[in-house]
Amino acid sequence: MPVVARVDPKAVFRPAEWSRLTSRSSLRGMWLVVHAWGTIAAAIALVTLWPNPLTWLIAVTVVGTRQLGLAILMHEAAHGGLHANRTINEWIGQWLCAVPVGADLASYRSYHLQHHKFTQQPEDPDLSLSAPFPITKESFYRKAIRDLTGQTFVKQRLPLFLSLFRRGDADETVSHESFVSSGADKMARFLAVNAMMFGLFWLAGAGIWYWGVWVVAMASWLPLVTRIRNIAEHACTSTGEDPFSHARTTRANPIERLLIAPYWVNYHAEHHLFMYLPCYRLPEAHRLLIDKGLSKRMEVRPGYLDVMRLATSGQRV
Template sequence: MSSVNSIFSQETRKKLTKLYKKNNWYNFLCIFFNWGVISSSIYLSMKTPNIWIYLLSIILIGSRMRGFDNLMHEASHKMLFKNKHLNKWVTCFFIAFPIFTSFTTYCKSHVLHHRFLWDPQKDPDTKRYELMGLDKPQKKMSTFLINHIIKPLTLLHVPKYIFGTLKVNLFSKEEPLSERIARLGFWATILVVIAVFNLWLELLLFWFVPLLTTFQIIRYWAEMAEHSGLKTDHPLYSSRNTLGNPIERFILHPHHDNYHLVHHLFPGIPHYNLKKAHIILMENQEYREAHHCMGFFKSFLPGFSSVIEDICGKFIFLRDK
């Protein structure tokens, strides 16, 4: 098995050193931006009662929930904020609790994912990919499109996801009592405010509907893009970058989640520096030949694959690898 140190020269790794620096203010702005988009989407939909505006609103809200997923991921690497208490509790109240995620449970699971990537016994994500049949390249494009692009739109996977979420996040023995009490207090406060101002319909339409619909579709596709079809122990070929158009990146891969290969190679680099790291790594011939997809549904750049093509084994540069 190749190691990152054997793939990249000392000179390249030295260039990356300055990119490890954390920036508290940037992540405060990211959190504020996500909540700003959610608030603006709700305001727009309420001021313009139209089904198409509402659909646009819940897509935007779902994308920001995915943004919370990605900032939660950043916090699990202790990179959201420099102070460990700030890193945990700001994440809990403004990111994790609203989308029913357990900070501690997620962190422990994600450590295993990085340490044992593609190990079916130890990597929780590998188990999910195998269950979905996405651990290896798909044999037939039409079958893949039906099962993994069209079927998620029916939301048939949501009940299983909800059960898994409740089991892992709300009833986990690994979660400390302080987090359970904090989450209970968070939602108790929210529900009191909702009751006082009689905002039950708004809570349903603008939180729980996107939480259970658009967010689940976005999450399914985004997580599928990260590793599907790339079961190998080679660090360069076990994850992919998705360098799609701005709309795709905004909806499916908020906060630079599209540089997923870069993240797995150098997990200590904060999300806002992953693009800079990618540019430096492109000096390496092996890295240039890794999985860099130019779009999710369709590649916008000739000579490169889309994520869908890559998952189906139609990767242009590494077809025989």
């Protein structure tokens, strides 16, 4: 199967528009990482100062979404978008974004560029995430329960943990759904960084919330919002030749951006069309495509609830 067709930006945008869209800010990239960790810290502080079921639930959902946010910023680093200096981009993308949530930047980049090259084609390594849809509501509910009860977390992480005790385990596979790359070395980095985080939580007087919020969020809310993100991006989209139709953009409201889709990840069609645009330029790219009448060729949905209705309709459309 040939690679998917590419859109020439010069045929879509005026030179001034393209120059503005492609302009990168290292300062803004760094701010996004600070924002992700600052939001996590604020959620932990909330439940530490006012411990009750409501603040705990808020903390778990917000932290789980920011864990997804760290994976999204790792994705940004994979496209060279966090910092203009490659060394800084790689270090921050790996150690502040990828490793804390169990991922590896280099492995992810290799895998992810294959996804861009063969989007929705048989060679797409992510095709298994979208091909089964639509599914029934009952099927989705079963998956959501497994996510929220930690079953998905254990299924994904336990084999990686056990690889620490298997000599010569050199197998490496990368799952876009779990953001986890296998191999004892990657699991060792994940455990080492998380041990350091526990120490920082403990020194801040919030050691219990490392387990009660950070780990619980990673074992429950993160798998669910990762699943929803994967569904929204490609499920029930076209496998045809038009690159405008291979991915979906979902117009997320403020609550959805807080709890499901941080850092403009909902503008996935724009990202696939012009994959080296900084994530913070994607909303402007979306507006320009609308102005030029090109959004009619794209799969755009008004919100995540609408996407989930489509994905769980139980019939192909």
